[in-house]
Amino acid sequence: MKKIIISTIAVSALLFTVSCNTDFDTDVEDIVVTKGEADFSNYVALGNSLTSGYRDGTLYSDGQNESYPSMLAMQMKLAGGGAFKQPLMPNNVGGFTNLPGFPGKLVLKMVNGALAPVASPAAAALDNVAAGRPYNNMGVPGAKSFHLVAPNYGSAAGLLTGTANPYFVRFASSATTSVLADAMVQKPTFFSLWIGNNDVLSYATNGGTNSQTTGGVTTYTAATVQNGNTNPATYRSNDISDANVVAGSIKGVLDGLKSVGSTKGIIANIPDVTNIPFFTRVPYNAIPLDAAKAQSLNTQLYGPLKAALTAFGQGDRINPVVAGNNPVLIIDNKLANLSAQLTAALTAGGVPASQAAFIGNAFGRARQAKPGELMLLTSSSLLGLDATTNQAATPSSVFIYGASFPIGDQYSLTTDEVKNISTAVKAYNTSIRAMADSYGLAFVDMNAKMTELNSKSGISWNGVRYTATFVTGGTFSLDGVHLTGRGYAVVANEFIKSINKKYNSTLPQVDPNKYSGVTFP
Incomplete structure (x- = not known):
């Protein structure tokens, strides 16, 4: 990234x-x-x-x-x-x-x-x-x-x-x-x-x-x-x-x-x-991943997250990523906030409490962008950064803006917007x-x-x-x-x-x- x-x-x-x-x-x-x-x-x-x-x-x-x-x-x-x-x-x-x-x-x-x-x-x-x-x-x-x-x-x-x-x-x-x-x-x-x-x-x-x-x-x-x-x-x-x-x-x-x-x-x-x-300038699917990175993200994040969201009837927010270009993770403030529920579900699933809370709060209103939705030019300076440091992501980075961590609502336009x-x-x-x-x-x-x-x-x-x-x-x-x-x-x-x-x-x-x-x- x-x-x-x-x-x-x-x-x-x-x-x-x-x-x-x-x-x-x-x-x-x-x-x-x-x-x-x-x-x-x-x-x-x-x-x-x-x-x-x-x-x-x-x-x-x-x-x-x-x-x-x-x-x-x-x-x-x-x-x-x-x-x-x-x-x-x-x-x-x-x-x-x-x-x-x-x-x-x-x-x-x-x-x-x-x-x-x-x-x-x-x-x-x-x-x-x-x-x-x-x-x-x-x-x-x-x-x-x-x-x-x-x-x-x-x-x-x-x-x-x-x-x-x-x-x-x-x-x-x-x-x-x-x-x-x-x-x-x-x-x-x-x-x-x-x-x-x-x-x-x-x-x-x-x-x-x-x-x-x-x-x-x-x-x-x-x-x-x-x-x-x-x-x-x-x-x-x-x-x-x-x-x-x-x-x-x-x-x-x-x-x-x-x-x-x-x-x-x-x-x-x-x-x-x-x-x-x-x-x-920035496409909705601006996240390029190789097969190994996609598999890793699916195992560590997308799989557990989709399972938790599905349990609350919101499984369509997230789909597994693939090798190639993938949708940007965005915040949609029109969605119900499931932060507390996600935190509890991830904790029950064995995710460490601090990490579960971090993910739950970040993904409470998160979803993948859809075709026709727009990423603002300002998002280009954020995509690919490590969300915990705001520095360029490294191989050890876990939370990467756009790929494994959502960008803020101010960086995208949803279908309704x-x-x-x-x-x-x-x-x-x-x-x-x-x-x-x-x-x-x-x-x-x-x-x-x-x-x-x-x-x-x-x-x-x-x-x-x-x-x-x-x-x-x-x-x-x-x-x-x-x-x-x-x-x-x-x-x-x-x-x-x-x-x-x-x-x-x-x-x-x-x-x-x-x-x-x-x-x-």
Whole structure:
């Protein structure tokens, strides 16, 4: 057993498959660039981290310069577009030295003989660039849909209570303003809105577990976001947002922009987050065993454990392991806790009391993962470690994470949790599409594009093949959630195609091959 990291073999996969075809629709690069029925003179982008240019686990200046809105603005300039200003970070590392939980960007380093993403130390304290307002890129990393309409989201004092966001604190016009209010002041002639990902992503990236503290939420009433009786102020930071809250918040943004004459723009739906490398890199059956190890585990652990579970009518939780790839042992908190019963049964079966208690407590809600269930990228740093020492497992190790000891609930998504995510995404996207139609906006189906990107064939541009494969696919950064410059270029082209279709403009697409991918040492 060993941790799942990036081998040197994987690096060679960056020599992408060459193809003569381009999977993007026909470009308009040889056609005279026109604005059609749109006015790009003052373009403002609203959204979250995907709009800001966030990548490699943080926000840093090079990533911001390769944000998809920046790429759009560059093409819009060819059709009368104006300047596009971003609240650039003060360095190319990111993070905040005076705030916990905000490290610098991930970089590839050699760890135990192979390449692995390692976070850099934060480069500077939280700064304030409000004096440089107005900013056209108003993407705020971490923002959920209702945060865009929340007052005080840019209050430095709110950082202590979790009601504010440091990335908005940096450039908010005041402590009491909202993202929407600062966008409305600019009266954009054209806008883009891509929001809703974080309303389900935080639940997914925490393995379907919910935070026990209320953080990153606001105190406005349900009526404010026109969502019936659901009040997002009661949400915990890792909850899935109610679909009515998301729809009401997006409607609030569109109504606010419409009230200042901003009626032309584009809105995107959200991808199913389970199509991204953070959830697809580690397979559910990531435990390779040879025949001898499998036999040993069956004799010492799986056999007695299955017998004990069977006695309590729960024998299907565990099956014998075999030579080859085996399911990861996970914790499923929806299962009945049989810790006490297992401890008693193992003790009665002759297992030493201390060991029986250790196993009983560990396996009270444990089972093997099933096909279709997802292991989070964060589990890769745990699988194969000795559970008693958190060090690399040795031949004498008995309890090995994933193989003979379950990983925590926060490292996997069960079938029910995957279904919860899918249900939310479908509901959000139904509302987003309906609002695009009712407000007369261009619509871009990013869910379909990310599904295509996650397919084996992926997409290609001028002979370069792009997929959603972690690192080697070229489009996703080292955090497994956010895109590289090349990935954001793919997004920009989808926006451009939809804008051209809706407003009869002829903006040229960008060349993804000219932007950056993953940087290797």
